[in-house]
Amino acid sequence: MNINSLIANTVTIVIILSLSSPLSAAEFSNFGLYRSPKPLPQKSSDLTLSCAQIDREISRILPYTYNYRPDFDQDPYVGTSLLVGTTIFWPAYAFLGLRYVGDFQQDNRIQTASAKIEGLRRLKAEKFCYEDRG
Numbered sequence: 001m002n003i004n005s006l007i008a009n010t011v012t013i014v015i016i017l018s019l020s021s022p023l024s025a026a027e028f029s030n031f032g033l034y035r036s037p038k039p040l041p042q043k044s045s046d047l048t049l050s051c052a053q054i055d056r057e058i059s060r061i062l063p064y065t066y067n068y069r070p071d072f073d074q075d076p077y078v079g080t081s082l083l084v085g086t087t088i089f090w091p092a093y094a095f096l097g098l099r100y101v102g103d104f105q106q107d108n109r110i111q112t113a114s115a116k117i118e119g120l121r122r123l124k125a126e127k128f129c130y131e132d133r134g
Contacts, residue, residue: 046119046120046123047123049123051124051127051129054120054123054124054127054129055124055129057120058117058120058121061113061116061117061120062113062117064109064110064112064113065110065113065114065117066110067106067110068106069102069103069106072099075099077095077099078095078096078099080092081093081095081096082096
């Protein structure tokens with residue numbers, strides 16, 4: 001078996017697999033390789049919260065601002081993908097695209113949670129929660 005037939009067989013298998021089970025970006029990036037919190041629920045009744053409730057809400061949302069993924073150069077999956085893609089099976093490079101989609105989703109989650117916390121802190125300032133009334 002020469003290298004050309006091996007490449008042709010590999011390409012054929014990849015095409016057949018991609019046609020038989022197409023995955024959207026959300027499904028493709030939801031393999032559970034990294035920890036991630038559940039989606040942040042939407043609340044519209046923030047104006048009626050007391051100062052203590054606002055503090056609890058900020059504490060509840062704060063874990064959504066954490067970065068649960070290792071850096072690109074510290075991620076063992078990236079190293080494995082590059083090694084396997086370079087030496088054995090070139091479609092292993094697809095993990096790098098998966099990583100990019102996951103990073104994009106994580107950045108979006110962090111920005112949404114940070115904006116929510118900033119809004120709650122602004123609400124605390126409007127309600128004078130930072131002042132000592134005693």
